[in-house]
Amino acid sequence: xxxxxxxxxxxxxxxxxxxxxxxxxxxxxxxxxxxxxxxxxxxxxxxxxxxxxxxxxxxxxxxxxxxxxxxxxxxxxxxxxxxxxxxxxxxxxxx
Numbered sequence: 001x002x003x004x005x006x007x008x009x010x011x012x013x014x015x016x017x018x019x020x021x022x023x024x025x026x027x028x029x030x031x032x033x034x035x036x037x038x039x040x041x042x043x044x045x046x047x048x049x050x051x052x053x054x055x056x057x058x059x060x061x062x063x064x065x066x067x068x069x070x071x072x073x074x075x076x077x078x079x080x081x082x083x084x085x086x087x088x089x090x091x092x093x094x095x
Contacts, residue, residue: 005056005064006047012068013043042079043072 017039021031047068050056056064 002051002056004061005059006051008061008064009047009050009056009068009071010043012065012070013040013046013072015065016069016072017043039072039076042075043068046071046075 017036020039021036024035025031050064050067050071059067
């Protein structure tokens, strides 16, 4: 368990969150702290999981940053899909 590897993976997730913030800012949307906090929590969880599973010992710091951004994006999209699926199923049951 290397603290620098955990930090590098988390920084990748922070970069992804920052890109999302800048995209929304350019569109004129208001800042939503809940959106960015969810992304940062996912990045932290992914960094910890990578470290616990030993996945961070096989890569350089640059690769960990890119992997952290990619994993954060993937998990965030998967959670959105699951949420929308469950939301539509509940509407069918209730409607």
